[in-house]
Amino acid sequence: DAMVIQNPRYQVTQFGKPVTLSCSQTLNHNVMYWYQQKSSQAPKLLFHYYDKDFNNEADTPDNFQSRRPNTSFCFLDIRSPGLGDAAMYLCATSARAGRDGAEQYFGPGTRLTVT
Amino acid sequence: AQTVTQSQPEMSVQEAETVTLSCTYDTSESDYYLFWYKQPPSRQMILVIRQEAYKQQNATENRFSVNFQKAAKSFSLKISDSQLGDAAMYFCAYRAYNNNDMRFGAGTRLTVKP
Numbered sequence: 001d002a003m004v005i006q007n008p009r010y011q012v013t014q015f016g017k018p019v020t021l022s023c024s025q026t027l028n029h030n031v032m033y034w035y036q037q038k039s040s041q042a043p044k045l046l047f048h049y050y051d052k053d054f055n056n057e058a059d060t061p062d063n064f065q066s067r068r069p070n071t072s073f074c075f076l077d078i079r080s081p082g083l084g085d086a087a088m089y090l091c092a093t094s095a096r097a098g099r100d101g102a103e104q105y106f107g108p109g110t111r112l113t114v115t
Numbered sequence: 116a117q118t119v120t121q122s123q124p125e126m127s128v129q130e131a132e133t134v135t136l137s138c139t140y141d142t143s144e145s146d147y148y149l150f151w152y153k154q155p156p157s158r159q160m161i162l163v164i165r166q167e168a169y170k171q172q173n174a175t176e177n178r179f180s181v182n183f184q185k186a187a188k189s190f191s192l193k194i195s196d197s198q199l200g201d202a203a204m205y206f207c208a209y210r211a212y213n214n215n216d217m218r219f220g221a222g223t224r225l226t227v228k229p
Contacts, residue, residue: 031215042206042219043160050215090160097215102148104217106160 003027004107006091012113013081021076021110023091031097032074033104034066035090043090049074050096078112086114117142119209121220128197129228135182136192136223138207146212149183151192152219155203163205166190168212194225202227 005024013019023032031050035043047056049068063085065077078085088111092104118141128134140149151163166174166183173181178198182191194201207220 033217040204040222040224042221045216048215055215092160094215094217097211097213102210102212103150103162103165105162106152108159 004091004093004105006089006107006110008110009108010111010113012115013078014115015083016080019078019081019112021078021089021091021112023074023076023107024072025091025093025105026072027093027105028071029093029095029105030071031094032068033090033092033094034064034074034076035092036085037088037090037109046076081112081114083114086112088112117144117209117211117218119207119218119220121207121223123223124221125224125226127226127228128194128201130197130199132197133193133195134197134225136194136205136207136225138190138192138220140188140190140207140209140218142188142209142211144211148210148212149181149190150208150210150217151179151181151190152206152208153201153203154206154222155200158203160206164192197227199227199229201225 033048034046037043046060068074088109090109091107094104120139147168149166154160164176178195204222206222210217
């Protein structure tokens with residue numbers, strides 16, 4: 001089945017120690033998104049890629065970076081995690097804007113704990 | 116900027132009964148999509164139903180239906196014959212036709228009582 005895969009599902013890192021979360025998709029979608037979701041809150045968009053074009057949200061901290069080496073993979077790098085970065089990180093994909101399809105398909109998420 | 120508002124942080128419904136979740140949005144666009152997503156506890160976010168703004172007919176998916184009022188910018192979700200498995204956070208979301216961004220409401224936590 002076509003899907004969005006996130007690894008690892010649970011990640012524990014130390015305060016200030018860089019961490020990378022990964023996302024892969026078999027849907028061949030143009031657009032990949034990274035969201036941060038804290039308990040019982042709406043997902044907060046960090047950034048997205050449309051193909052190779054990177055689109056950063058204005059309020060995303062510089063501490064968060066992303067890479068998309070190819071269509072299938074996208075990475076979220078947190079350069080110096082703080083306690084406030086502990087959250088669920090969701091990856092999602094979608095077709096490009098337009099009538100091709102608009103919904104986003106979500107991965108299961110990676111729960112990040114910062115100690 | 117587009118905003119999505121869900122005014123009900125929590126709702127509850129008796130099993131087999133019907134419940135309606137509210138959503139309003141603000142946009143200056145004429146062409147867009149609206150969605151309801153379901154996120155069960157500790158589980159994946161999944162799409163429940165989708166509505167294209169250019170369609171006048173309300174979308175329906177089995178027990179789930181929407182009441183889309185474009186002029187009022189309202190998009191409510193009706194769940195009929197509620198089941199225990201419907202218990203989840205429900206998020207209303209908006210996406211403009213020509214924009215890759217999606218905007219989510221704050222969510223409504225639905226509890227289903229047996």
